[in-house]
Amino acid sequence: MDADRSPAKLPSETPRPAGEREELQRIWARPSGWRMFTAVNNTDIGLFYMGAAFLFFLLAGVLALLMRTQLARGDNSFIGQNLYNQIFTVHGTTMMFLFAVPAIEALGVILLPQMLAARDLPFPRLSAFAIWAYVIGGLVFFLTIFVDLAPNGGWFMYPPLTLTEFSPGDNADFWLLGIGFIEISAIAGAIEIVVGTLRTRPPGMSLDKMPLFAWAMLIFAAMIVFAFPAVIFGTLLLEIERSFGWPFFTAAKGGDALLWQHLFWFFGHPEVYIIFLPAAALVSMIVPTMARTPLVGYRLNVVALIATGFFSFGLWVHHMFSTGIPALSLGFFSAVSMTIAIPSGIQVFSWIATIAAGRDRFKITTPSLFVFGFLFIFVIGGLTGVMVAVAPFDFQVHDTYFVVAHFHYVLVGGMVFPLFATYYYWAPMVSRNMLSEKRGRWVFWLMFIGFNTAFFPMHITGLMGMPRRVWTYPSGMGWDALNMISTVGAFILAAGVLLFVIDLFLRLRPGEQGPENPWGAGTLEWLATDVYSTRSIPHVASREPLWDQPNLAADVEAGAYYLPNAPTGGRETIVTSPIEGDPQYVIRMIGPGWAHFFAAAFTAAFFLLLTIKLVTPALLCGVLAILSCFVWVWELDRGPGKGPVDIGGGFRLPTYVTGPTSHAWWAMVVLMLVAGSLYITYVFSYLYLWTVNPQVWPPTGSPPPPSVEWAAFSAALLIASVVAFVTADRLLPAPQSMNPWAPALMLIGAACLVGAVVVEIDAHWQTGLRATESSYAAMVYMESVLTGELAFTVAIMTAYGLARYFTGKMDCVRRVTFESTALLTYYTAAQGLFGLLLVNGFPRIIG
Amino acid sequence: MTRRTTWANRMGTVVAALFLEACRGVQSALAPQGIDAERVAGLFWVMTIGAALILILVMFVTALALFGPESWRRWLSRDGIIVAGGIVFPVTTLTALLGYGFVLTSIGDSRPGGESIKIAVVGERWWWRVIYRDSAGRRIESANELRIPVGRPVEIELTSADVIHSFWAPKLAGKLDMIPGRKNVLTLMAKEAGVSRGQCAEYCGGAHALMAFYVVALPQPEFERWLAHEAEPASAPPTPQALAGMTLFAASGCGACHAIRGTPAAGAIGPDLTHVGGRLSLAAATLPNDEAAFARWIKDNQHIKPGNLMPPYGIFSDSELAAVSNYLASLR
Structure with a gap:
């Protein structure tokens, strides 16, 4: 049925003219030597991304072995208290932030464009920027362990332990600034992935034909957009309290330590599914290949992925069962926590049904072994998950080795095993050789046996009373033998990983594609590729095009499909409509460059220098980072100069679009969603602290809010900024002409925005309100921090916009730069107005 | 030696004997000595057996899908199996489990044993300040050890002097956090006399691993005598x-x-x-x-x-x- 919609005649004529392939190769060539750092091709930087993530996996794994050695027997003194506390903090932090999330994003960068037969992701330099920022920041963060500067407050960094009073020294700041900034890089990746999956699919690939991995990455990215702002906001509050003493978490001044826990776990729980969903979807792609049949229950699987993503935001409190929350909340969060078992059950039974559906017996390969290992381990992790969701049981096992066992079953089972399946399965896509099937079985069995030997006994150790995060324990508690078994298991697991690393050295030869479609899979990433990705971009009519259109691979390689050439003479790919996948325009992308690399390096330097309190060099690096960004984006927004181009199949597409069709507009909207989530967590925090400590709110505990005129003045300025930008939009000149009103109004708009924030801060300052005095005051000024930071961004973008205007790169046609600035202005004004209402109105309502 | 110290010495011997006997599994949630811990241990066994059966079932179905006869495999490959195994089955079992959990959470409120006694415990880095009040309302401070009467509800008022700690005596009941600026109350009841060990369960920095305590459950009369002794000032140096x-x-x-x-x-x-x-x-x-x-x-x-x-x-x-x-x- 679907196949009827594929064109009867292939879109492009064959044979293709000579030299076309060479031109593509030249355009998409990967830089060599030192210029390697400028690379942006998704397969190059994606592989590099994955390599970095895997390096962090190995490093954090070594830390785990050190911990297991220390815990092998009671009263051991192999590692002292101080180092052990740093090691477990860095182990958890590295595994979550520097390995798991980046590894998944790396898979997205490598696999998505291939699965979608796009030439690259829509913002190649943005991914490269995110990767470099992460690599530099991550390495510096990890190295702190060698100089006694590593954070030691645990990976969830609970205040008040992490406040300056109990954690003086820069250790905690390395967590807050180092990790906070890597979270920003994760958000950059998420924007890329949302726009990539929704807009760069091949023609004909409607949403219901999208590979499950692409679905999972879309949900993954959406979850990052909504979950990460909570932890970014939390780290912001904690760092501000540490540096400037604004009492968000100090009970004596109206703060509350539990606020951090709410913010952290509102991120932290979805985080688990952020890691798990794409990994599960990889399994959903490997299983059909090995069973040689389409996945049974594709739609149910998509629903399950969405449901998991949705529910995962409703159960963060189950990490806080033992904080003394009311029984009603216990019941609610207990129920939601169990609900999550349903979508997981759907996925498990859909894999089983697919295995059964294959006409031939399921192929037992190394990837399928890892899939079965995953199934076994993850089912156990899920079952113990249901157990800890029952509140009375959680009161016993929370923060014990039972929970350590549980989440390693979920995370290692749910993410690491599928990842290893992925390594074996997709290796031929990026390497000349496949990995060794023979050694692969050894790797699997060592890892599987080692994992269960290490972690299964921990369930019992925990029930026997051993808390987690202890650097030592007395002998004779009945824990010694169990711990020794766990340690032996950990080393067996490590031997498996070591063997895998050896196999990588022996077999992995990146740079060109290996055997074409060795597993006989049905999805597009198995088309023949070169640096330019596929020779032409296919028309997709089903979920497994390679199975349903036997000639597809050959036709694509012959250039018989869309965009077999480079009509604009540069890097480009097709942008399609978000639901149906109809071709809309050809996006012109930029290639390798140094600017985004320096932007990443200086951004990392800014945060790291700030951590060690070298403020002036930090600010200098901040300025350099912004300048590098200017250089980077200067080449973007290229205008309609190249005119419409022919991509084959009778499609003549524009090469420049603006407004809601453009990918830049979409990215801006996703960025605004991020800002919006951040702001919602602020509003939540404001109201939360009020419910906990109403006594510091006016009229009793703090000066009353300033008189209404001040708020009205600030609001008027916000509205004026919108009016200025709306008017500037209408006054943008025609190409090659000038209208000085347009830049003047932009400047006025940005100035009004900044002015509105200044007025609001000053009004509160005049009442005598000081941010260090109470949580109320801190929250009042925090609103201005959030809106002010956006106003500052608008001001910088406006300065950039003016430069574009005066160099003739901004007019009423070439206007993407203007639109992005205007969108952010509108959003900032709206947020600011809401903030005025909250900060000036709420105390009056309750007063 | 006064009569009082003789009594204290004898008492010490009894407690030491109990201590030795309970040494293995002295902190085990699976060897309960309190009614709350006992209920959770029961819950644990029910859930573990259930979970083991489900695991075996899933593995068996997977094996069937892999190696089973053709007709079985065809039957297993229908959409219906996903609905049955992925939706109907978990909804049924989880609803039952949730109900069980609710029942367990709520019976905590209606416990026998008459009037409860109140003890305040303050978490400090890295030790426990323990404050009793006798019937006259006198404040009796001790540290790092709780003595409680058997068969009477004990309300332990939990606060913190610095960072977050968590009070956990696994043989008696689950844990409850001690959070600066908040007061949590944990109610537990010992079923039998005996010594058990507890430990801080929320990472509180530095020597978190070395923040433990003993709980000694004593028969009511002995508890009262002990408390009376504890209320008295220190004895004069004997040598x-x-x-x-x-x-x-x-x-x-x-x-x-x-x-x-x-x-x-x-x-x-x-x-x-x-x-x-x-x-x-x-x-x-x-x-x-x-x-x-x-x-x-x-x-x-x-x-x-x-x-x-x-x-x-x-x-x-x-x-x-x-x-x-x-x-x-x-x-x-």
Whole structure:
């Protein structure tokens, strides 16, 4: 049925003219030597991304072995208290932030464009920027362990332990600034992935034909957009309290330590599914290949992925069962926590049904072994998950080795095993050789046996009373033998990983594609590729095009499909409509460059220098980072100069679009969603602290809010900024002409925005309100921090916009730069107005 | 020796015997001695058996899908199997489990045993301040050990002096956090006399691993006698050596941080030492309670529990150290 919609005649004529392939190769060539750092091709930087993530996996794994050695027997003194506390903090932090999330994003960068037969992701330099920022920041963060500067407050960094009073020294700041900034890089990746999956699919690939991995990455990215702002906001509050003493978490001044826990776990729980969903979807792609049949229950699987993503935001409190929350909340969060078992059950039974559906017996390969290992381990992790969701049981096992066992079953089972399946399965896509099937079985069995030997006994150790995060324990508690078994298991697991690393050295030869479609899979990433990705971009009519259109691979390689050439003479790919996948325009992308690399390096330097309190060099690096960004984006927004181009199949597409069709507009909207989530967590925090400590709110505990005129003045300025930008939009000149009103109004708009924030801060300052005095005051000024930071961004973008205007790169046609600035202005004004209402109105309502 | 100290000595022997007997599994949630822990242990076994059956079922179905006869495999490959196994089955079992969990959570409120007694425990880095009130409302401070009557509900009021801690005595009940600025109340009830061990379960920095305590459940009459004894001021030094120790204790400024009721020492920073010699352990269940351990702790506490607030007292000569230790150990 679907196949009827594929064109009867292939879109492009064959044979293709000579030299076309060479031109593509030249355009998409990967830089060599030192210029390697400028690379942006998704397969190059994606592989590099994955390599970095895997390096962090190995490093954090070594830390785990050190911990297991220390815990092998009671009263051991192999590692002292101080180092052990740093090691477990860095182990958890590295595994979550520097390995798991980046590894998944790396898979997205490598696999998505291939699965979608796009030439690259829509913002190649943005991914490269995110990767470099992460690599530099991550390495510096990890190295702190060698100089006694590593954070030691645990990976969830609970205040008040992490406040300056109990954690003086820069250790905690390395967590807050180092990790906070890597979270920003994760958000950059998420924007890329949302726009990539929704807009760069091949023609004909409607949403219901999208590979499950692409679905999972879309949900993954959406979850990052909504979950990460909570932890970014939390780290912001904690760092501000540490540096400037604004009492968000100090009970004596109206703060509350539990606020951090709410913010952290509102991120932290979805985080688990952020890691798990794409990994599960990889399994959903490997299983059909090995069973040689389409996945049974594709739609149910998509629903399950969405449901998991949705529910995962409703159960963060189950990490806080033992904080003394009311029984009603216990019941609610207990129920939601169990609900999550349903979508997981759907996925498990859909894999089983697919295995059964294959006409031939399921192929037992190394990837399928890892899939079965995953199934076994993850089912156990899920079952113990249901157990800890029952509140009375959680009161016993929370923060014990039972929970350590549980989440390693979920995370290692749910993410690491599928990842290893992925390594074996997709290796031929990026390497000349496949990995060794023979050694692969050894790797699997060592890892599987080692994992269960290490972690299964921990369930019992925990029930026997051993808390987690202890650097030592007395002998004779009945824990010694169990711990020794766990340690032996950990080393067996490590031997498996070591063997895998050896196999990588022996077999992995990146740079060109290996055997074409060795597993006989049905999805597009198995088309023949070169640096330019596929020779032409296919028309997709089903979920497994390679199975349903036997000639597809050959036709694509012959250039018989869309965009077999480079009509604009540069890097480009097709942008399609978000639901149906109809071709809309050809996006012109930029290639390798140094600017985004320096932007990443200086951004990392800014945060790291700030951590060690070298403020002036930090600010200098901040300025350099912004300048590098200017250089980077200067080449973007290229205008309609190249005119419409022919991509084959009778499609003549524009090469420049603006407004809601453009990918830049979409990215801006996703960025605004991020800002919006951040702001919602602020509003939540404001109201939360009020419910906990109403006594510091006016009229009793703090000066009353300033008189209404001040708020009205600030609001008027916000509205004026919108009016200025709306008017500037209408006054943008025609190409090659000038209208000085347009830049003047932009400047006025940005100035009004900044002015509105200044007025609001000053009004509160005049009442005598000081941010260090109470949580109320801190929250009042925090609103201005959030809106002010956006106003500052608008001001910088406006300065950039003016430069574009005066160099003739901004007019009423070439206007993407203007639109992005205007969108952010509108959003900032709206947020600011809401903030005025909250900060000036709420105390009056309750007063 | 007075009658009181004889009694205290005999009491010490009984407790030590209980202690030895309970040493293995002294902190195990699976060897409950309280009604709350017992219910959870029951819940654990129900859920574990259920989970094991489900695991076996899933693995069996997977094996069937892989190696089963053709007709079975065809049957397993329908969409219906996903609905049945992925939706209907979990919804049914989880609803039942949730109901069971609710019942367990709510029966905690209606417990037998009459009027409850109240004990306040304050989490400090890294020890436990324990405050009893006797029937006259007098405040009786102790540390690092709880004594509770068997068969009576005990309401433990949990607060923190610094960072978040979590009070957990697994053989009696689940844990509850101690959070600065908040007050949580944990109610538990011991079913039988005996000693069990508990430990801080929320990472509280530095020596978190070395923040444990003992709970001694005593029959009601013995508990009352113990409490009456605990309320009294410290006994006079029984030997000349102890007397010398007492003098050294006072002269070295120990009283600035520690209180010994009945002496000028009235510090409130460290644990109350009025009856420290009668406790089961030293340094929050890190050391045994004997003279050698006192000596080790006084001299070397920064190695035993790095980062704790007490400075190491290297100033004492061996004989002085022995005298102070002897004095402290005599405070039963």
